[in-house]
Amino acid sequence: MRLDVVTIFPEYLEPLNVSLVGKARARGSLDVRVHHLRQWTHDRHNTVDDTPYGGGPGMVMKTEPWGDALDDVLADGYEDGAHGPALVVPTPSGRPFTQELAVELSTRPWLVFTPARYEGIDRRVTEEYATRIPVYEVSIGDYVLAGGEAAVLVVTEAVARLLPGVLGNAESHRDDSFAPGAMANLLEGPVYTKPPRWRGRGIPEVLLSGHHGKIARWRRDEALARTAANRPELLERCEASAFDKKDRETLSILGWSPEPGGRFWRRPQAVEE
Numbered sequence: 385m386r387l388d389v390v391t392i393f394p395e396y397l398e399p400l401n402v403s404l405v406g407k408a409r410a411r412g413s414l415d416v417r418v419h420h421l422r423q424w425t426h427d428r429h430n431t432v433d434d435t436p437y438g439g440g441p442g443m444v445m446k447t448e449p450w451g452d453a454l455d456d457v458l459a460d461g462y463e464d465g466a467h468g469p470a471l472v473v474p475t476p477s478g479r480p481f482t483q484e485l486a487v488e489l490s491t492r493p494w495l496v497f498t499p500a501r502y503e504g505i506d507r508r509v510t511e512e513y514a515t516r517i518p519v520y521e522v523s524i525g526d527y528v529l530a531g532g533e534a535a536v537l538v539v540t541e542a543v544a545r546l547l548p549g550v551l552g553n554a555e556s557h558r559d560d561s562f563a564p565g566a567m568a569n570l571l572e573g574p575v576y577t578k579p580p581r582w583r584g585r586g587i588p589e590v591l592l593s594g595h596h597g598k599i600a601r602w603r604r605d606e607a608l609a610r611t612a613a614n615r616p617e618l619l620e621r622c623e624a625s626a627f628d629k630k631d632r633e634t635l636s637i638l639g640w641s642p643e644p645g646g647r648f649w650r651r652p653q654a655v656e657e
Contacts, residue, residue: 396489489520
């Protein structure tokens with residue numbers, strides 16, 4: 385996979401040189417290129433922003449440097465034969481970035497990121513490139529950052545770990561929170577390692593039993609309990625058919641019942657408890 389990032393703060397992307405992403409770059413399985421947007425400005429002040437039409441506070445990033453930068457980055461890729469680029473625009477007004485979207489992006493050969501600053505990029509830039517290549521406007525949460533570089537790091541790490549050969553154990557992400565399949569709408573439960581006792585605290589006996597079936601059931605029950613406690617809206621999205629008999633028994637104990645439409649809902653007494 386190739387990743388390009390156009391930014392006015394290239395130094396912000398230094399974390400892409402460490403950890404799993406850095407190792408993937410060193411092995412050549414991930415080609416990351418960071419570009420300084422000001423290289424595509426044409427005045428002595430290297431201006432990338434201007435006042436917004438219609439008035440209001442803040443500044444808006446200009447079309448010209450962004451258009452020139454993206455044209456050059458995309459042209460360079462096509463010359464190298466790296467077809468199939470997609471533009472990723474971090475913005476709080478985008479669609480939520482989820483594990484499902486991370487999986488989708490991990491199948492693409494080339495992602496180009498446009499982290500903005502100030503009040504964002506002139507809308508015409510996104511509209512222009514949407515006529516040429518797929519555009520993903522993504523939000524990493526319901527809050528506003530000073531710039532999109534942190535979001536680029538989040539998206540890159542989530543996507544890169546799904547690529548073949550990036551994780552030491554290819555099965556590591558199968559039981560992650562939100563992983564496609566049985567964990568699609570669940571949070572992963574607690575995990576433990578040695579020593580078996582620490583500051584007077586032990587670990588659940590089932591994890592020492594060696595009984596893989598019981599361990600798998602315990603982990604599933606813990607995932608259901610954690611999701612019910614921390615992210616109940618995730619369970620509300622699920623069809624009842626997504627849960628087996630044991631799941632439904634656990635959910636009933638946790639105060640959840642299936643409704644006629646096939647989804648689960650929290651019983652009022654469970655909320656009070």
